[in-house]
Amino acid sequence: MNLAEAFRSALSGLRGSILRSALTALGIIIGVAAVITLISVGQGAGQEITAEIDRLGANAILIGPRGGTQLSARDAEEIVRRVPTVLQASARFDAGSTKAKWGIHTHDVSVLGVGAEYRHITGLQLSQGRFFESLDVERRTRVLVIGDGLVEDLFRGRAPIGEVVNINGQGFTVIGVLEPQDAGFGGSGNDVAILPLSTAQRLYTTDRISSIYAQAESPQVSDLAVTHIRTIMDLKYGRERSVNVTSQEQLLDVVRTITATLTLMLGAIAGISLLVGGIGIMNIMLVSVKERTREIGIRKAVGARKRDILAQFLVESTLLSIGGGMVGIFLGWFLARVVTLFGLTTAVTINAVLLAFGFSLAVGLFFGVYPAAQAAKLDPIEALRYQ
């Protein structure tokens, strides 16, 4: 008897108890769907954070103080001057949250002071007007670029360019509006007011900065630039590791590691339910073998060998698990879609689908072997006598 015959006998066996077959497959369906959905959540989270990091700008390097180090705007200049692999750098001063006013309208904003290069490093796009130039920074011009979130709230339909916005009692002229962005990390969402660094420092009467954004020439020299910057900063601030220097690449690596771990964990949790589904298959197959003892006896009496019976039951359990697996993949894909409605990003990857399918096939084979072996080794006389 060849595989096609085993396939046919298995199908007729399954047809004999459709409800039971469906319920057994349900265990696998849920298991596979869980694997697909949860892995898609893990992968989606990874993709989202990766996109966030990409928004830092190509080849960006972040330099932040550590252990009380006070960075200054001169450090940014020094980095550009002394590190040949760095294209440009900008100091950034996070002034914190305050109220922006225009007439009677107010809006909560994060005030940011940056250099003119900041725009190029992070690749900020403007929908109206212009970003400020180096000259604005040098002269402490009282201008600002606003995030898209302020436009509607403050100006109520009026064109914002040229209007004067009041922050902490001082007036600043709007020269540009940023394109709308997804809420993100680093505080540069839609509710920002970006001032020239010197202007912002004067407004808050400080010469302090929060961090430095630098840009390496290429991804290849990114690591080199990081080491170089770290050496210079360490020399300058005396103590070892006085600053944190992190490249976009390094951040991505960290995210990839976290995402992989998260995905593995979620996948493993879901895998357990697939395992339980497999045990369900074994359970039902054992019952089925018991119930069909007489059928096995008849088949053996008319010439079925051990391997014929083995094949029949193994194909049956595998069909259950593969069928369940395929339905599970569709259900998982559907659930992943549903999850996005709750604001999570999900990504169903072909790898996850193949993994789930392969795993369900393996489960069907693994948990089918024992019942099928039980069936194959039945004694034909005993089996024929079985009531």
Added chain:
Amino acid sequence: MATPVLHLDGIHKTYHMGDVEVHALRGVDLEIFRGEMVGIMGPSGSGKSTMMHIIGCLDRPSEGRYTLEGEDVSIKDDDALAVLRNRHLGFVFQEFNLLPSMTALENVCLPLTYRGLPTAERTVLARDALEQVGLADRTGHRPNQLSGGQKQRVAIARSLATRPAILLADEPTGNLDTQAQRDIMEILGGLNDAGITVIVVTHDPAVATHCRRVIRLLDGQILSDGPSAETAGEVP
């Protein structure tokens, strides 16, 4: 009559049930030749089921030698026995033993499937066999749509389909009414006339009268072996 189709030589069969040894067969010698119609009779416990299982290659003797179509069966493994059953033997049981989810035709096809024949050839042979038992118009029926006599005829067709040397019937009429009993025995007689060796295990003397040779068993040994006319009157 040249070489026997089957030959039992000093067959013993001992079962171990816990500490108790049950001697089901105690030294049976028997030759059956091609084209014979043999009845095997005996009260329950006489060993006739055991003998049928050994003849049918469903079981091996504990001692002795069993030759079927010139092959020594005693030394074969399980799968080799399965092949022998498929090639040389057809079974008809008291309880019909048809698969309920399959049609008459599919049931008859089953042994042909295990022989590895292609579907088209199987269908032709199975239809032939069903025609031989007069069920050409019932091929698509399932067992629960058939009467007892019809079920048994499907079972006979199943045993015939592989063109076996020996047809082994275990109480073939035990679950049937008188009319059906007569029909079945007539079919078996007809098949025997066509050259198939038929062995019927029964405790019913009326059935045994259809057999030209009757073997009586008692306590695992052959009590008598001869033409049915001689023994028809005795009830074991």
